[in-house]
Each structure stands twice: as C-alpha cells, then as structure tokens.
Amino acid sequence: METIAVYWEPKIKTYGIAEKTGLSMVSFFLLMEELGRGEGRLRRAASAAGDLLLVFARPSAHSGLRLHLLFEGRPTWHLLEEFSGATGGGKPSGLRVDADVELVYLQGPHYGDRYGIADAAFGALINAKVPVLAAACTAASIYIVLPKDTAAAARKALSEKFIVPGK
Amino acid sequence: MTFLERPGMVSPSGQKLAISGIKLSGELLQINFLPGSGLTAPQLFHRLAERRVNLSMVTLDAAGGQWGGACCIAVDELPRAQPLLDEAADFLKILPSVGLLTVFPHRSRYDLLECILSAFAQANLPIHCIASSLAALTFATDFSRLDEAVSAVTAVADLPPNHAPVRPEFKVRQI
Numbered sequence: 001m002e003t004i005a006v007y008w009e010p011k012i013k014t015y016g017i018a019e020k021t022g023l024s025m026v027s028f029f030l031l032m033e034e035l036g037r038g039e040g041r042l043r044r045a046a047s048a049a050g051d052l053l054l055v056f057a058r059p060s061a062h063s064g065l066r067l068h069l070l071f072e073g074r075p076t077w078h079l080l081e082e083f084s085g086a087t088g089g090g091k092p093s094g095l096r097v098d099a100d101v102e103l104v105y106l107q108g109p110h111y112g113d114r115y116g117i118a119d120a121a122f123g124a125l126i127n128a129k130v131p132v133l134a135a136a137c138t139a140a141s142i143y144i145v146l147p148k149d150t151a152a153a154a155r156k157a158l159s160e161k162f163i164v165p166g167k
Numbered sequence: 168m169t170f171l172e173r174p175g176m177v178s179p180s181g182q183k184l185a186i187s188g189i190k191l192s193g194e195l196l197q198i199n200f201l202p203g204s205g206l207t208a209p210q211l212f213h214r215l216a217e218r219r220v221n222l223s224m225v226t227l228d229a230a231g232g233q234w235g236g237a238c239c240i241a242v243d244e245l246p247r248a249q250p251l252l253d254e255a256a257d258f259l260k261i262l263p264s265v266g267l268l269t270v271f272p273h274r275s276r277y278d279l280l281e282c283i284l285s286a287f288a289q290a291n292l293p294i295h296c297i298a299s300s301l302a303a304l305t306f307a308t309d310f311s312r313l314d315e316a317v318s319a320v321t322a323v324a325d326l327p328p329n330h331a332p333v334r335p336e337f338k339v340r341q342i
Contacts, residue, residue, distance in 0.1 A: 027228065027230065051275045052273075052275040052276070052277055052280070053275070053301065054299050054300075054301070055273075055280055055297055055298075055299045055304060056226040056296075056297055056298045056299060057226060057294070057296055057297040058199070058226045058227060058228060058235055058236040058237050058296055059199045059201070059237055059260075059295060059296060060201075061201055065294060065296070065297065066228065066235070067297070068228060096230060098230070105301075112221075112223060112224075113221060114221060115215070115216050115219045115220055115221040115222075116216040116219075117222075118212045118216075118222050118225055118238075119209070119212040119213045119215070119216035120216075122208065122209040122212055123209060123212075123213060126209050131229075132229050133228065133229060133230055134227065134228040134229065134230065135225060135226070135227050135228075135236075136225065136226050136227075136298040136299060136300075137222065137224060137225035137226075137298065138224050138225075138267075138269070138298040138299065138300055138303065138305045139269070139300060139303060139305075141300040141301075143300065
C-alpha cells in the first residue's frame with residue numbers, strides 16, 4: 001500500500017530544533033571480526049562515561065566500521081583506557097576523542113519519507129559556514145555533531161530553512 | 168547455543184535486556200562514500216534531492232575536513248538516482264540490497280549496543296552502517312537476512328509478550 005503525501009512549505013515544518021552542549025565523541029575503527037570479542041569492555045567503559053546519546057557508524061576502508069559514540073560529559077583517562085581495549089584486540093586503530101562538542105537536532109513529520117530534508121539541513125549549515133563533525137539521520141530525526149561554541153549558530157542557520165509552527 | 172552460553176552477551180544481571188520493539192524496513196540500497204572521494208555528502212544529498220530521492224538513513228563524519236559516510240534509499244527510487252550514481256561511480260560504493268533493523272528504546276545502554284554487536288557477529292551477519300536517535304538504534308544489514316537479524320537480536324533482548332517485529336505496511340511518497 002502506498003500513501004501519497006503532498007508537502008508545499010515555504011519553510012519546512014519541524015517539531016523543534018534543540019541543542020545540547022558539553023558532550024564528548026569517541027571514534028575508532030571496528031573490524032567485523034572484532035565485533036564479537038568485546039568481552040564486556042564497551043560495557044565497562046560505560047561506567048566511566050556519561051549517558052550515551054548517540055551511536056552511529058559508517059563503513060570504513062578496512063572492511064569494518066568507523067564507530068562513533070556521543071555521550072554527555074568529558075572523557076576521563078579511565079574511560080580512554082577502557083575504550084582502548086573495547087574491541088578485544090588491543091588499542092583500536094584510529095582512536096579519536098573530540099571533547100566539548102555540541103549537538104543540534106530536529107524532528108519533523110515524515111522526515112524519513114520525504115526527499116530534500118537532509119539537503120535543506122546540511123545546505124543551511126554550509127551556507128552559514130558552520131562546520132560539521134558528524135551526523136546521523138534515522139526515522140524522522142536529524143542529529144548533527146558540531147565543534148564547541150557552534151550550536152547556537154547552527155540553530156540560527158537551520159531556522160532559516162525549518163520553522164516551528166506557532167513560533 | 169543459548170543466550171547464556173554465548174560469551175560477552177550477558178547483561179550485568181545475567182538476563183536478557185528489555186526492549187519495547189523492533190522495526191524492519193523495506194528493501195533499500197546503500198550508498199557509501201569514503202573520505203577523500205571528491206564528492207562531499209552535502210553535494211550528494213543536494214543532487215539526490217534534485218532527483219526527488221528520499222534518504223531513509225544517513226550516517227556520516229567529517230572529522231579532519233573530509234566527508235565520509237553512507238546513506239540509504241529505497242530500491243524503487245533507484246531509477247531516479249541511477250544517472251547520478253553512474254556519473255559519480257568513481258566516488259561511491261553501492262550495496263544493492265540492504266535492510267534496516269531498528270531496536271527501541273536503547274535507553275543509553277552501552278550493554279545493549281555491545282550485546283547486539285556481538286549477536287550480529289556470532290550470527291555472521293554483516294553490519295553495513297549504524298545510526299541512532301535519542302531513542303532508537305538502527306542497524307543496516309543484508310535485506311535477505313533481516314529475519315536472521317531479528318533472531319540474533321531476540322536472543323539477547325526481550326520483547327514484550329505477543330510483540331512481533333513491525334514490518335512496513337505502507338509507504339509514504341512525497342510528490
């Protein structure tokens with residue numbers, strides 16, 4: 001069954017644009033053969049990390065994934081030691097820590113079914129020269145990770161393309 | 168092998184991890200773009216939007232100034248995307264038949280992520296990319312193996328009684 005939806009919006013409607021600051025993002029390469037050898041180390045790493053906000057991964061050139069974990073707070077040395085063994089194969093390659101990153105995110109009706117939503121969001125940020133560190137979009141949500149002190153500028157840029165009805 | 172016999176797949180309490188639901192996608196095509204490919208993600212998104220192609224899922228990073236990532240489009244939108252994919256073939260890698268398995272909610276649980284990663288690995292199921300929201304955790308795997316992926320996840324996670332994975336029953340198409 002197919003439902004046809006017509007959207008004719010001068011500005012794309014959103015349920016809201018929100019931001020979080022004071023976050024950290026840890027990234028590393030994860031080989032497929034390492035996936036089953038975590039032995040609880042990722043879980044133990046959680047004891048030294050803040051609340052996990054986002055997980056996302058893209059394919060890497062090494063037959064595996066480039067995994068990103070975004071969590072609240074700052075990374076500690078203990079956390080980094082745990083992440084260093086998180087894959088069960090010693091220190092993961094490409095370990096990168098971005099501290100003090102920020103997140104801007106928005107949701108809207110049928111975003112997962114409508115073309116042009118990601119284009120509008122990333123186009124707005126590029127036009128406003130807001131740098132992007134990473135992003136994940138799934139279902140009706142867009143999450144964009146940004147460097148420190150840029151979330152407010154990102155919200156302003158996104159507000160040029162997205163509108164909260166009634167505001 | 169039972170859940171408890173699988174190393175690395177036991178929650179701290181020794182129990183399966185409770186989830187509220189699993190949602191499955193229809194058949195998708197995954198477009199991978201590796202860093203340094205010469206085509207930035209925003210450029211790709213813009214050109215797909217010009218062709219009225221929806222992105223069902225996006226994951227990307229631009230650390231170091233180079234865009235790398237993946238996006239998924241519905242297989243039935245391929246005819247509109249094909250000219251662009253042909254034109255940019257040197258920059259892209261196409262996975263022709265993937266499906267998304269979404270678990271919700273993740274409740275910020277590292278152990279749920281680790282258990283599911285292990286479950287996919289032990290079932291020899293590929294993970295092509297991952298994306299999450301504040302509530303849901305989505306894995307892309309082979310479309311033909313989505314049922315195996317459900318079995319792998321339900322070996323480590325408990326669904327509510329009488330709950331079956333939600334499959335797409337209708338499709339929204341924007342005109």
